[in-house]
Amino acid sequence: MSNLFPKFSRTQDNLNIVMEQRLLKQTNRLILKSETCTGCGICIEACPEEAITLGRLGGYGTGAVIDDAKVSIDAEKCSYCGVCVIMCPFNALNLKIDEEEKLPILEKEGFPEYDMVTEIDEEKCVRCTICDEICPRDAINRDVPLFEGADDQGVLRQSALTAKTEFTVDDEKCNLCGICGAVCPAIVVKHKPFSPETGVIDGKVIWNEDLCDACQVCVEACPEEAITVLRTVESKKLPGKVTIVQEDCCTCTWCSKNCPEEAITVEKIFEGDISAAVEKCPDGCDICVDVCPCNAIHMQDNGKIAINSDFCMLCGACVNACPGEDIIVLKRTGIRVKGKETDLFVKIKEKLLAPKASKVREA
Ligand code: SF4
Ligand code: SF4
Ligand code: SF4
Ligand code: SF4
Ligand code: SF4
Ligand code: SF4
Ligand code: SF4
Numbered sequence: 001m002s003n004l005f006p007k008f009s010r011t012q013d014n015l016n017i018v019m020e021q022r023l024l025k026q027t028n029r030l031i032l033k034s035e036t037c038t039g040c041g042i043c044i045e046a047c048p049e050e051a052i053t054l055g056r057l058g059g060y061g062t063g064a065v066i067d068d069a070k071v072s073i074d075a076e077k078c079s080y081c082g083v084c085v086i087m088c089p090f091n092a093l094n095l096k097i098d099e100e101e102k103l104p105i106l107e108k109e110g111f112p113e114y115d116m117v118t119e120i121d122e123e124k125c126v127r128c129t130i131c132d133e134i135c136p137r138d139a140i141n142r143d144v145p146l147f148e149g150a151d152d153q154g155v156l157r158q159s160a161l162t163a164k165t166e167f168t169v170d171d172e173k174c175n176l177c178g179i180c181g182a183v184c185p186a187i188v189v190k191h192k193p194f195s196p197e198t199g200v201i202d203g204k205v206i207w208n209e210d211l212c213d214a215c216q217v218c219v220e221a222c223p224e225e226a227i228t229v230l231r232t233v234e235s236k237k238l239p240g241k242v243t244i245v246q247e248d249c250c251t252c253t254w255c256s257k258n259c260p261e262e263a264i265t266v267e268k269i270f271e272g273d274i275s276a277a278v279e280k281c282p283d284g285c286d287i288c289v290d291v292c293p294c295n296a297i298h299m300q301d302n303g304k305i306a307i308n309s310d311f312c313m314l315c316g317a318c319v320n321a322c323p324g325e326d327i328i329v330l331k332r333t334g335i336r337v338k339g340k341e342t343d344l345f346v347k348i349k350e351k352l353l354a355p356k357a358s359k360v361r362e363a
Contacts, residue, residue, distance in 0.1 A: 008075040012066050019075035028080035029096045032073060034063020037092040038293040039070030040315035043084035045351040048344060051077035052084065058361060059291045059321030070320075081105045086113055087348070089269060089315060090137075090293065091247045105344075112339035116251065117267035118244040124263035127238035131255035131264060136295040139248035140255065144240030162235040165214045166228075167207045173226035176203050180218040180227060186211035187218055252294035252311050270314040272332035278304040280327050288318035288328065322358035331355045 007022040019030040039059025044052045051074045055061040061070040082103035085093045095102060105111045118139075120131075132142040181189035191203040214231035244255070249266070256264040276288075281304060288305055289297045296311040297318065307318075307328075314332050322328045332353050341349070 010066065010073070010075045015063055017063070017066055017069055017073070019073050019078055021075060021078070021080055027098055029099075030073060030075075030078055030080060030084075031094040031096065032063075032069065032071065033092045033094070034061075034069045036090055037063065037070045037088075038090050038315060038317040039291060039320050040089065040293075040317045041071070041320045042316065042352065043071060043088050043093065046083050046087035046348045047078075048081065048083060048348075049077050049079050051079075054320055059317040059319075060287055081108075083111060083344070083348070086111055089114065089250050089313070109344070110340055110342055112337040112341055112345055114269045115267075115336040115338040116246055116249065116269065117265055117336075118246050118249045118251065119265045120242055120244060121263045121265075122241065124261045125242055125259075126236065126261055126263075127240050127242050128260060130258055130260060131242065134254045134258055135249075136252060136254060136293060137248050137250055139245045139250075141243045141245050142240075144238050144242070162239065163214075163231055163233045165209055165212055166230040166232075167209070167212065168228045168230075169205045169207075170224075170226045170228075173224040174205060174222075175224055176201050176205070177223065179221050179223065180205065183221045184212075184215075184218050250293060250313050250315065252296065252313050254295065254311055257310060267336060268313050269336050270332050271334035271336075272314050272330070274307055274309060274312050274314060274318075274328065274330050276305060276307055276328045277326065278306070280324055281305065282324065285323070287321050287323065291317050291321040293317060316356060319356050319358050323360060324358055325360045326357045328358040329355065330357075 005022060005024045009020045011018050011020070015033065015035045017032040017034055021028040039055070039061060041054060044054060053072050055070045055072050056067060057070070059070055061068045063069045080095060080097070082095045082105045085095050085103060086105070097104070127142070127144045129142070132140040176189055176191060178189040181187045186208045188206045189203065190206060191201055194201065214229055216229050219227045219229050251266050251268045253266045253268060256266040283303065286299050286305060289299055293315065294311050294313055296309070297305050297307050300306050314330060316330055319328045319330050335349060335352060337345070
């Protein structure tokens with residue numbers, strides 16, 4: 001009977017690869033979201049049990065099947081400590097103890113976490129679309145109400161900009177001809193019953209602000225030039241809120257470098273340099289362009305790649321995917337973390353700061 005536990009398994013559930021350890025009274029599960037994993041290899045260096053290895057295709061794997069994942073985790077070697085979960089800069093790992101997300105390393109001895117700076121200054125942000133469109137990790141949450149024009153039934157539009165419209169009719173000039181009411185659904189010209197007592201037309205022009213979009217058609221149509229429509233924009237920003245979803249942000253800085261209002265502050269979690277000896281690249285190779293999670297590499301007109309270090313967050317995915325010897329070289333010089341740097345972290349940091357170069361991999 002004593003041989004029944006622990007039991008181990010490595011299974012796939014869609015694109016999640018699940019490493020499981022079943023103890024008599026507890027089930028530990030480490031889940032790799034293989035589509036989110038970039039193959040950066042940071043977990044490999046972080047794992048204190050050396051339970052993680054680079055997948056067969058390295059950073060180029062897709063994770064469509066277990067053997068194709070970018071990293072392979074040994075369910076038996078793993079101690080289900082959670083260090084890799086904390087260190088993965090792409091939030092591609094989850095640890096569940098009896099279905100509850102937990103990080104035992106924090107309870108046992110503590111562990112620092114990345115000191116992420118990903119801020120949007122709400123005062124400066126005008127809720128444009130740039131950061132949302134530009135972010136390569138889909139980490140921007142743009143919660144801005146949609147502009148909805150009034151439909152046939154007169155359902156009210158949602159005003160996108162905060163604006164105020166003033167409509168005035170000069171009673172001296174207006175002869176209550178009814179033309180403005182005929183051209184615009186926001187205006188009704190009401191005539192009082194025509195009475196032989198006065199023998200003249202009496203009434204008023206009634207205007208509904210909610211239906212008026214300040215198009216000025218009434219102003220143009222009025223034969224007496226009696227109407228003035230004045231629209232003032234009170235706030236030149238859209239309503240709503242734009243935020244960075246920190247778990248999905250890898251600090252590439254695309255958004256902060258391109259925000260037209262300079263409203264975003266992002267600090268990269270790694271410092272250092274990257275270089276590529278592109279003269280050694282085999283013709284036609286663009287693997288690194290494909291795998292870079294930060295959209296930091298592009299193919300130049302001369303058929304050779306170039307790395308824009310402004311957007312590189314020094315993850316190492318390209319180093320792991322590149323099939324050439326010593327073509328890409330990555331040197332990290334610092335890691336931004338908060339919390340006490342424990343002995344285990346200091347060891348991991350040493351590994352992460354050691355220079356890395358691409359290698360020819362066996363097929
Ligand atoms: Fe490991 Fe990097 Fe994949 Fe995260 S993204 S699981 S650290 S290889
Ligand atoms: Fe390694 Fe701990 Fe992650 Fe398991 S949970 S793979 S032991 S770092
Ligand atoms: Fe636009 Fe900048 Fe606001 Fe993003 S943070 S919506 S880029 S103004
Ligand atoms: Fe997206 Fe990069 Fe900005 Fe993070 S830093 S929100 S990943 S664009
Ligand atoms: Fe009066 Fe001019 Fe309207 Fe005629 S179109 S009802 S004159 S405001
Ligand atoms: Fe990562 Fe930078 Fe390489 Fe892109 S260029 S894969 S961000 S190390
Ligand atoms: Fe291919 Fe490596 Fe050159 Fe990128 S750097 S094009 S992956 S050989």
